[in-house]
Amino acid sequence: MTIFQALILGIVQGIAEFLPISSSGHLAVLQQMFGISEGTLTFNIILHLGSLCAVIAVFWRDIWVLLKNPFQKMTLLLIVGTIPAVAAGFLLRDHLDVFLQAILLAAAFTFTGVLLIISDNIKHTYKTVKEITLLDALIIGFMQAVALPPGISRSGATITGALVTGLNRETAARFSFLLSIIAILGAGVLEAFTLLSAGDMIYQGDIPAIMVGFVAAAISGYFSIRLLLELIKKCKLKYFAYYVFALAALILADYFWFGLFFV
Numbered sequence: 001m002t003i004f005q006a007l008i009l010g011i012v013q014g015i016a017e018f019l020p021i022s023s024s025g026h027l028a029v030l031q032q033m034f035g036i037s038e039g040t041l042t043f044n045i046i047l048h049l050g051s052l053c054a055v056i057a058v059f060w061r062d063i064w065v066l067l068k069n070p071f072q073k074m075t076l077l078l079i080v081g082t083i084p085a086v087a088a089g090f091l092l093r094d095h096l097d098v099f100l101q102a103i104l105l106a107a108a109f110t111f112t113g114v115l116l117i118i119s120d121n122i123k124h125t126y127k128t129v130k131e132i133t134l135l136d137a138l139i140i141g142f143m144q145a146v147a148l149p150p151g152i153s154r155s156g157a158t159i160t161g162a163l164v165t166g167l168n169r170e171t172a173a174r175f176s177f178l179l180s181i182i183a184i185l186g187a188g189v190l191e192a193f194t195l196l197s198a199g200d201m202i203y204q205g206d207i208p209a210i211m212v213g214f215v216a217a218a219i220s221g222y223f224s225i226r227l228l229l230e231l232i233k234k235c236k237l238k239y240f241a242y243y244v245f246a247l248a249a250l251i252l253a254d255y256f257w258f259g260l261f262f263v
Contacts, residue, residue: 006209010216013047018224020156028150032261046210048188050217058225081141082182088145099149102255102262106248108151113241119160120235127167136165173232
């Protein structure tokens with residue numbers, strides 16, 4: 001892996017982890033384009049850590065409140081919201097690679113686009129943080145579980161689920177991002193476990209590329225979070241829907257006609 005490739009992958013990870021376009025789907029596409037197969041698990045863990053730094057930097061006040069007083073309602077809500085993804089991840093952990101096939105990946109991106117259009121058309125959202133119920137958290141958690149396959153955006157799915165339950169747009173975004181902290185940590189642990197099982201290592205010569213990817217993911221992730229917090233208030237997620245629809249079409253075109261990356 002070259003430093004340039006690591007830079008691109010890091011930037012894309014930071015952007016796509018928080019903007020509703022699916023980081024796992026984009027990394028799968030780019031790694032296919034770059035022909036990268038060795039060391040991807042280790043590198044993906046580092047990129048997840050970069051994304052984690054970004055969300056901590058934006059929401060450090062919320063995190064500090066939770067750390068000072070862990071026995072509060074929000075802690076319980078986040079735990080309940082995490083349970084569906086943990087259960088689904090345990091059941092599907094050996095089958096998620098199936099979704100890297102071109103047709104399924106394109107279908108997942110298309111599904112993300114549909115979710116984003118739905119989210120922009122949900123009106124009369126009013127609930128604040130204090131009004132989130134355990135059922136709301138469970139529904140949002142279910143949507144996070146739905147987003148496990150590559151190509152389905154975690155942030156897009158959880159924000160849509162939050163809006164469906166009646167959370168106002170700012171609260172929906174903030175709860176989604178707080179939930180992402182646990183999700184990113186969990187994904188990192190799962191990939192680390194897979195790494196130990198598969199022996200997928202990056203050589204010492206790749207360390208500069210790893211560091212570039214980490215920094216790029218952290219910086220791009222920070223600005224992506226800030227951007228999404230503004231866009232969700234203005235009901236402009238549909239623009240990301242058009243993008244993922246186009247990406248799905250390009251994947252299918254390559255698979256059926258061009259054969260450049262997907263065969």
